[in-house]
Amino acid sequence: MIDKLRVDYSLYLVTDSTMLPPGTTLESQVLAALQNGVTLVQLREKETDTKVFIEQALKVQKLCWEFQVPLIINDRVDVALAIDADGVHVGQDDMPIAMVRKLVGPDKIVGWSVGYEREVEELAAMGPEGVDYIGLGMVFPTNTKKNAKKSPMGPRGVSKLLDSLQKTNATWCKTVAIGGLHPDNIPRVLYQMCSEDGKRSIDGIAVVSDIMASQEAGNAAKKLRSLIDSRSYEFANGVSDLSDVKQLSAIEETFVDTTAATSPLIHHITNKVHQNFGANVALALKSSPIMSEVAAEYKELSEVPHAVLLLNTGSVAPLENMVSAIRAYNEAKRPIVFDPVGFSATSARLVLNSHLLAYGQFACIKGNAGEILSIADLNVGKMRGVDSGDSVSDLAVIIKATRLVAYRYRCVAVCTGKVDIIANGLNAGKYELSTGSVKPSLLPAFKVESGDLEIMGRITASGCSLGTTIACLIGGITNSQNLFSAVLTAVRLYKSAGYLASLSCKGTGSFQVSLIDSLDQLLQANQPSTWKATVKAV
């Protein structure tokens, strides 16, 4: 008999015979998976008659014994009892946990599918005698679950549930994330899913189609195993690359040089107001702008060397279109700068922006104070509108929000206003299953300012063009460890250009023109020591 307290949840295979490729069987797929690092198997055969189900269960059980891997039966408590399986997994609409436990006894593993905080509270109230582990999901959309009742929650949704487990002290309960997890997204998802206190990450991932539908189930399992074991995240594997601002001046010049030398392709999906302005800013920064909202070309664009996607949701474009852009750039491991304009200004925007945030991994999330505070779920009611506040206490809230956004989405977060705040959430290049890694309050954060340039906030799309500037400065870097410094350089460059423009312009109309001129001049000269804007740690 297995010791249920010592179960390894790291790679959990859930079966589905309806997706077997030709030439394979349920057993051959499970065997290949077991040989290549699967640590737990759940038999989930929704469309199989009881007699056949039991026959299959007995065969799979034999295989599992061979590898000393526990076998869990989905839904059918009677079958689990009949074959003396190691445990049973039930959904919210199946038999209640208390009854399941009564039937299977204290030593069996009882798993539960959980999608909401109230369900975590329920299991916490039952105590360790109730549920042993939960499947959290679904993370991403999947074809496996027909008529899925839940909508995808993304890594952020999983993190919220991990938070609830922490808050309710359900320390015994293990967790696996499930739903649309594939090698393309697993590293970043593992990296992102963590409770807010940084102390609890998931114990494993569950997959169905990635193994069951594979012509080469063994290789598929091996690939998953190596991703889980590598414990580092390839795209944003930056250790905190800047702890002391004194280091910055020495490297800013090289970022400018690199941008000019590589002329990064800046793929804009942006609002109509910003398109022309953004294209001219990119050209002034010696980069190549391209405006495209044609999904058919996203993959090709993402594969252009030094390509960066600037995704700005200011004009609400179709969700599916933006999702395919995110998918293309995430798969190509090219950076995305996300600008969730008017994040929660209307309910349609909130739904759209939240969905995109849940779906993608972003190198940088940039917004004004209203947007960053909304993403951080901090009380916007206290703010005087959407622009950053002037008082010190407002700034403290903004700094906290920026750190939270950087932490939750494992990105560089930028909050604009009179003072720009930049926080680095990338310093968690390694993730640990179960135990979490970093704490948000410790994230490095800096402020960039150049006096009150009130006129800069009074021209449309000036924030959007900071997005363009960030994209230009990160496009050329090959070492993602420099991502944070490159974003900081972009913010300082842009603020300094704003200062110069404010001196030479006659009003808001000519300010925009002067801003482009100033960016052009600063880039040509490349003397960061003369840039006006200052950087200070906060």
Ligand SMILES: Nc1ncnc2c1ncn2[C@@H]1O[C@H](COP(=O)(O)OP(=O)(O)OP(=O)(O)O)[C@@H](O)[C@H]1O
């Ligand atoms: N009072 C100010 N002093 C100095 N700089 C400012 C001021 N207000 C805005 N800025 C600068 O102007 C740019 C835009 O910031 P803002 O917070 O207005 O963004 P936004 O509202 O998202 O802009 P938009 O949506 O129009 O593109 C940033 O680079 C920011 O640093």
Ligand SMILES: Cc1ncsc1CCO
């Ligand atoms: C005016 C406007 N409307 C949607 S986006 C945008 C540009 C500033 O964000």
Ligand SMILES: [Mg+2]
């Ligand atoms: Mg503004």
